[in-house]
Each structure stands twice: as structure tokens, then as C-alpha cells.
């Protein structure tokens with residue numbers, strides 16, 4: 001893949017960038033883009049969301065002018081993709097893909113899903129709209145997931161906050177994720193037998209060496225044909241499908257929590273989460289919060305202070 005980099009900037013910076021690249025603007029702007037410019041052989045595309053993509057030429061150096069961390073981030077990303085490069089035709093393999101959701105959200109469960117997709121299913125999956133869930137609305141994600149349940153084989157594991165709070169003091173987060181991915185993959189492989197996927201792609205959350213280190217401590221280890229890639233959903237529909245199933249399950253869990261509590265339980269780990277947690281604490285103390293929140297997050301202390 002060519003030299004490219006994406007940074008996220010504030011609206012103010014975006015404005016400054018538009019001014020700075022005024023003399024380099026391209027005549028055509030892609031859909032949803034704020035502006036597109038070309039400096040030397042580097043193409044710069046800025047989106048209203050504040051995401052700015054730099055491609056080709058001096059992409060990194062150009063991005064670093066606006067976000068000094070861009071160059072170091074890119075180096076780290078390059079390392080992982082180099083050590084774990086996928087076969088060129090991987091997208092057309094019969095593969096298991098696995099992903100997780102909820103890990104960065106203070107409230108709600110962690111969901112891991114492993115899904116199997118073979119080439120004969122790919123046209124249908126594309127027809128159903130399966131792609132990177134970050135490009136889909138929650139409503140679209142739910143509709144696709146409802147269809148997927150009848151189309152592909154998958155295994156999903158749900159770790160409720162209560163369970164998470166039990167495990168977390170003894171397992172660090174990455175070790176927990178490894179255990180969950182491995183378990184979902186292991187169960188799915190059993191369902192599929194005697195069919196064997198050509199490869200297993202894990203949406204990468206830790207270096208492969210780290211994954212394998214934690215894997216060594218698990219039972220029912222799946223060790224062969226493992227591939228790792230960040231943004232795995234871009235490399236195989238199985239990861240995209242797994243991600244959509246996880247996300248739907250996570251949204252359902254937040255909805256259920258909202259119904260139980262009588263107010264909206266937000267995802268993420270921002271001020272809204274602190275506020276929701278403070279309400280829960282007020283109603284039922286730590287015992288109640290334990291049912292809804294990942295207690296080791298800094299949000300717990302912030303919520304206590306709000307009381």
C-alpha cells in the first residue's frame with residue numbers, strides 16, 4: 001500500500017488548513033469532503049468530520065505539520081502491518097473473522113464475535129450492505145445484523161459488566177480480549193468442522209507476539225492459520241460481519257440497561273457516562289453500578305465526585 005496517513009483535527013485547524021492549501025486546491029472535491037488539495041505528489045482530502053487524509057509523496061511530513069503525532073503513529077502502524085502482511089488474495093478466502101465491541105465504553109458489556117464467511121456468500125453479504133461498520137448508522141447496522149443471523153455461522157460471547165468486574169482484577173484487558181477471541185474462534189471452528197477455514201483474521205488490538213503470549217495461558221488454544229490486521233474489516237467481510245453483530249448486541253444491551261434504569265445509558269467514556277454513573281450510584285450505590293459499568297475506568301471516581 002502506498003504512503004498514507006489520516007489525522008483528526010479541530011474545526012479551527014480545519015479552517016486554517018483550508019486557507020493554507022488555498023492555492024493547491026483540486027478542482028474536484030470528493031463527496032462528503034470539505035476540500036481536496038495537492039501539494040507536490042501528496043493528495044490531501046479533508047472531511048467535515050475533521051478527518052484529514054494525506055496520500056502519496058510526503059504524506060507523513062505534510063500531516064505532521066498539523067498533527068505532530070502523525071509521524072510516530074504511522075511508524076507504529078507500519079510495523080504491525082509489515083510483520084503481519086496478509087496474502088494478496090486474502091479477501092476472497094473462506095475465512096473466520098473476529099472482532100470485539102464495548103471495550104472502550106464505560107457502561108455496557110464487552111462483546112466478541114467470530115464469524116465465518118466463504119466466497120459463495122460474499123455477493124449476498126455485499127448486497128445486504130456488509131462493510132466497515134464505522135461507515136454505517138446504528139440503524140443500518142441493526143438491520144444488517146438481523147439478516148446476517150440467517151446467512152452466516154458465527155459465535156458471539158457477551159461479558160456483562162458484572163462478569164467483567166469479576167475477571168478484570170486478575171486478567172488485564174488485553175489478556176481478557178485474547179481469551180474471548182480465542183474462545184469464540186474455537187467454538188466456531190467446532191461448529192464448522194469438518195469444514196476448515198483457509199485463514200482466521202483477528203481485528204488486531206495487540207501485537208501478535210502479545211496475543212500468542214496470552215494465548216499460551218488459555219485452554220482450547222487456536223494457534224494455526226491466525227492472521228492479524230488493524231482495521232481488519234477492510235480486509236475480509238468476515239471481520240466486517242463480526243463487527244456488525246458485536247455492535248448490534250452492544251446497542252441492544254445499552255437499550256436494555258436504559259429501559260431498566262429509566263434513562264439513556266450512553267456508550268463511550270465521556271462526561272455523559274460520568275453523569276449516568278452518578279445517577280446509578282445515587283440510586284443503588286456500587287452494587288448497582290457494578291451491574292452496568294466497568295468499574296476500573298476513571299469514570300467511577302469522577303461519578304463519585306459528582307454525587
Ligand code: MN
Pocket residue numbers: 099100203204
Ligand atoms: Mn476491533
